[in-house]
Amino acid sequence: MCGICCTVSLTTDAVKPYSQGFINLQRRGPNSSHELLHTDYSHNYSCFFSGHVLHLRGQLTPQPLQDKKGNIFLWNGEVFGGVDVPGAANDTEVMFQNIVACDSEHDILSLISKVQGPWAFIYYQKKKHNLWFGRDFFGRRSLLWRFGETPKEALCLTSVTELHCEAEAQWHEVPASGIFKCNLSSCAELKLIKLTLYSWMYTTKEEQTENRQKIVSFDFEKYVSKITFGDCLLIAPVTPLNRKIPELLPVSNCRAKSDHVSIEDLKMLISEVHKNNAESFIKVLSEAVKKRVFCLPRENNVLTSEAENLANVAILFSGGIDSMMLAALADRHIPPEEPIDLLNVAFMMQGDNSKTHKTKKCSAPSHQVDAKALKYCNPFDVPDRITGRQGLEELKALNLRRIWNFVEINVTLEELEQMRRQHISQLIQPLNTVLDDSIGCAVWFASRGTGMLKCNGETKPYTSTSKVVLTGIGADEQLGGYSRHRVRFNRESYKGLLEELSMELGRISSRNLGRDDRVIGDQGKEARFPFLDENVVSFLNSLQLWEKTDLSLARGLGEKLILRIAAVILGLGNSSVLPKRAMQFGSRIAKMEKKNEKASDKCSRLKPDVAQ
Structure with a gap:
């Protein structure tokens, strides 16, 4: 994982961002930082490149890379398939060797189409004066752009904005609609940026048109002369969503409508078809987790005492079905002597809850935990803390030998306000809603991994050493986990639900993943998303809708049905x-400040003047 940046000047007077602007980039890549200036006096343009590396695979490879022909490459990604990366090799070096060997646009697009895994890249092709850049199909790595108002500051591409940036509105996330090409020679002649988009190839004309409309709708008039669409296309890395709806759906033995469901209710629903699908799902998801926990430097990790071993992998952990599945599968592939960090974040409850927390121990069942039950709890015993502890006991039962580090990360209102003002607000930009604020802050504190750990009956301070953080994002979007999915299903049945799920993956890059990558990457850690592995998405897309989710069933059963059945099979x-309980409510961050806000409202706490 890296922090990458490139500024383009359509003059020979290159613009180097001021040094403070690199602090956020350096935090993403603490192991190596380098800069490179290229000026083409014949064609009157210049580019400034900056690369900051978090070393995870093979030999440490400083960026930007440059070959003898003058080609320059910045890579923020992980190759988990499609392109061969030998076990001891560095994927940045492998991708650079492959891309410089490409002679034509078709060759570059063919190469990029093969890559499985998250990526964002910037590639300067000197011979043709082309600057290529883009994000992967799901947008799992952040890349922002800003177009200047003068030729001297024509374009800036970066993983994350500068500290205290003054022009919030100028930054936008590069759409994950394909990859872009900018011919710097022709742009220098016009003194304007021209872009060509090579978009992902979809199976239907409607999807292709919708993808291109995302770009056309962007307000380019202020920044570029025009954007065109290349004749060649990128091949989408996942199979299309199965939209078939059978006339008669199988009737389950249990159509429970109660909110109080049990594991016995779930077991009653398991048909032979459900069991076979769930077992296949476990296989493909397990392989996705394996890829994401296996390629890590471990040779110097094993110390003299097992208790002294350091964790290489952490999981954003609430005790819910998504994080529990990731933990159970990670346990299969991480060496048995290596601990796994379970990062559980809680925001201090305010008002009467915090005043009365010592009077009585909270004993409410996890699925019934609400504000009334929490009234007598420790002020950090939020719903996710309670379910997290219960999930920890289940994991211990699965593997008694494993050291599970349940890290209790407690955040007060004062610390939240301080860190948001000093730092987090710049990472969330250019997103700016109340929901972005809540989730962005929660994920930042969780991924930092600084909290308390109970060990041998003693509670002590602990900070996670893991460079990799697994997150369950993508499960709800594909398997109907959100309340809006149930609303759509109740209103329009399976047809409406299919449309909603199709829309979810199409917008996940702009709603979630860029923000989460910026927030987690700021800790010098890499976010990895097993549920968005290309093979996992293709498998789930291949199933008929009723085979993976059934929203005619009660909450806790029907949503993410295939995942729940898989969990039972795993024990x-x-x-x-x-x-399902959203992170902002489970961690109680949504209850800390203004109570009357809507998730979609613009958040005043994220404004630049507040950040400064």
Whole structure:
């Protein structure tokens, strides 16, 4: 994982961003930082490149890379398939060797189409004066752009904005609609930026048109002369969504409508078809987790005492079905002597809850935890803390030998306000809603991994050493986990639900993934998303809708049905039937400040003047 940046000047007077602007980039890549200036006096343009590396695979490879022909490459990604990366090799070097060998546009697009895994890249092709850049199909790595108002500051591409940037509105996320090409020679003649988009190839004309409209709708008039679409296309890395709806759906033995469901209710639903699909799902998801926990430097990790071993992998952990599945599967592939960090974040409850927390121990069942039940709890015993502890006990039962580091990360209102003002607000930009603020802050504190750990009956301060953080994002979007999915299903049945799920993956890059990558990457850690592995998405897309989710069933059963059945097969317990609880509510961050805000409202706490 890296922080990458490139500024383009359509003059020979290159613009180098001021040094403070690189602080956020350097935090993403603490192991190596280098800069490179290229000026083409014959064609009157210049480019400034900056690369900051978090070393995870093979030999440490400083960026930007440059070959003898003058080609320059910045890579923020992981190759998990499609392009061969030998075990001891560095994927940045492999990708550079492959891309410089490409002679034509078709060759470059063919190469990029093969890559499985998250990526964002910037590639300067000197011979043709082309600057290529883009994000992967799902947008799992952040890349922002800003177009200047003068030729001297024509274009800036970066993983994350500068500290205290003054022009918030000028930054936008590069759309994950394909990859872009900018011919710098012709742009220098016009003194304007021209872009060509090579978009992902979809199976239907409607999807292709929708993808291109995302770009056309962007307000380019202020920044570029025009954007055109290349004749060649990128091949989408996943199979299309199965939209077939059978006339008669199988009738389950249990059509429970109660919110109080049990693992026995779930077991009653398991048909032979459901069991076979769930077993296949476990296989493909397990392989996705394996890829994401296997390629890590471990040779110097094993110390003299097992208790002294350091964790290489952490999981954003609430005890819910998504994080429990990731933990159970990670346990299969991480060496048994190596601990796994379970990062559990809680925001201090305010008002009466915090004043009365010592009077009585909270004993409410996890699925019934609400504000009334929390009234007598420790002020950090939020719903996700309670389900997290229960999930920890289930994981211990699965593997008694494993050291599970349940890290209790407690955040007060004062610390939240301070860190948001000093730092987090710049990472969330250019997103700016109340929901972005809540989730962005929660993920930042969780991924930092600084909290308390109970060990041998003693509670002590602990900070996670892991460079890799697994997150369950993508499960709800594909398997109907959100309340809006149930609303759409109740209103328009399976047809409406299919449209909603199709839309979810199409917008996940702009709603979630860029923000989460910036926030987690700021800790010098890499976010990895097993549920968005290309093979996992292709498998789930191949199933008929009723085979993976059934929203005619009660909460805790019907949503993410295939995942719940898979959890039972793996031996998990009550976590298999926990209803979906959004992170902002489970961690109680949404209850800390203004109570009357809507998630879609612009958040005043993220404004630049507040950040400064």
